[in-house]
Amino acid sequence: MKMLYLDHAASTPLAPEVLEAMMPFLTEHYGNPTSLHQAGRASRRAIDTARAEVAELIGAEPFQIVFTGGGTAANNLAIKGVAESRKSHGRHIITSTIEHPAILNACRWLETQGFEVSYIDVDQYAQLDPEDIKNVLRDDTILVSLMLGNNEVGTLQPLADIGQILKDHPAYFHTDAVQAIGHLPIDVDELGVDLLSLTGHKFYGPKGVGALFVREGIELDPILHGGGQERNLRSGTENIAGIVGLGAAAKLGRETMSETQSRITTLRDRLISETLSQIEGSHLLGHPTERLPGSVSLAFEDLMGESLLLKLDMEGICVSTGSACSSGHMDPSHVLVAMGLSNELGNGSVRITLGRSTTDQDIDRVLDILPDAVDQVRKMAF
Ligand SMILES: Cc1ncc(COP(=O)(O)O)c(C=O)c1O
Missing domain, CATH: 3.90.1150.10 (Aspartate Aminotransferase, domain 1)
Structure with missing residues (x-):
């Protein structure tokens, strides 16, 4: 049968085109992208190409893309990174009751660290009312994190409307767009988001690799400390084959x-x-x-x-x-x-x-x- x-x-299967793009970086190209020699430079070039592909998929610039170890890692970097960098401006965060555990559990942990989190309710269709966000916004709100498409029931949220509400507020706007990326046309400017999480394995790329879009000027502290890779936001030698796969999946997603x-x-x-x-x-x-x-x-x-x-x-x-x-x-x-x-x-x-x-x-x-x-x-x- x-x-x-x-x-x-x-999860989705790895697209054959994606596997093909990754193979050389699992075999003959093993240089560390921080190395100055030709092997290192070949890896660096491949990462640059993938960064441009991911950026194009969401209407961003390549320098705004930070590669991570997947959707959970991107969400944690966004939530905890903003909390840490903005805590002198306020300690209030807004999210929804239907987020993925990678958001909810990060928020719950922040509550143990002295942050206050408002969890916004949804209607019977699992949809948010933008007015509810407006009503709980405060002067000390530093972050609003709302998913784009729900992983369980599929409902899309009116993020562009919420982006309009947040336009004149200093709170950063993050979205977990993991389920929508590669399936729907997404433009970070149209949504009005400052931060956006995505992951490869939901759109025919590899598992264990994702990205966080970080708009220019957004203050974000790293949650991993180390060699300073990915503009110091995600230290650790890059998962080059994974990143190349993510780039190939982004290209395929855009084309199809x-x-x-x-x-x-x-x-x-x-x-x-x-x-x-x-x-x-x-x-x-x-x-x-x-x-x-x-x-x-x-x-x-x-x-x-x-x-x-x-x-x-x-x-x-x-x-x-x-x-x-x-x-x-x-x-x-x-x-x-x-x-x-x-x-x-x-x-x-x-x-x-x-x-x-x-x-x-x-x-x-x-x-x-x-x-x-x-x-x-x-x-x-x-
Ligand atoms: C909405 C949403 N966010 C985050 C994640 C986590 O992504 P990853 O498995 O890459 O850590 C998932 C995966 O199930 C998801 O559906």
Whole structure:
């Protein structure tokens, strides 16, 4: 049975073009980019090229890109780096209740260090109201960090509107754009952000490498101290193969985005509408239209998402759930709780995320299997 991978929000496969670009830097080009000799210079050039590619993908300048060890590292650098550099101006931070743990746990840690964090609530679609940000902004607010596209339910946030509100406020504006980069056209100026996190493995690049966009003039302290690489913001010998892969993924993303985006959106909408019409007691989670192109998040009444995941896995289809086992019982994720979903429906949630290789036939196969799978799992529950 051929595996059908529909968990692209968790990770994407490495694109063949990306692997090809990386290979020489895993084999013959091993010079340290800080070395002045030709081997070192070859590595430095490759990093420069990748930096330009990543910058172009998000409408930035190459010098504004800092390579990191992935999305978590970029988020931690943004949150802790700003907190440290701006603490003499204030100790108040604004974020939302639906952020990735790489933001939430960094903020929680800062609370133990004397910072105050406001967690803004979302509506039933997991969307923020820009007015709520305006209402909690204070003179001592130093940072606002809000994600662009939610990893669990796919909802996109009105960041450009929030950027307008923050335009005349000294607080820095950071976004975790990990799920959107490479899939949607993103321009840091249009969003009005000062800092933006991205990671390679969510758009067909390698794992363990990402970047933080840092606008000119933004004061940021490093969280790693060492040899001063990446403008002293991320010390440590560069992961050259990874960075080259990130650059190649950025180039590929830019070149294929518009075609992929519209094709995937059409497949997504077909999967949503046919599931909702074919399966009684099924609900779409997240915003009906303002959502990531490949993201389908569903909740089914009278079943456990985990059981459905395992059933689909037996049929060769890889998806994920929106609940996790903690202290022996299932709990809906913090995102589903923030949306006001009942425990029962939250526990019946399943996330299906499409990718570049997903075809019409793949959607047919899901639609062929899903109704029976739901039926069988429901029967098992009683
Ligand atoms: C929204 C979001 N932010 C951050 C991360 C973390 O990225 P990484 O796995 O590269 O550390 C993820 C990955 O799951 C994510 O979905």
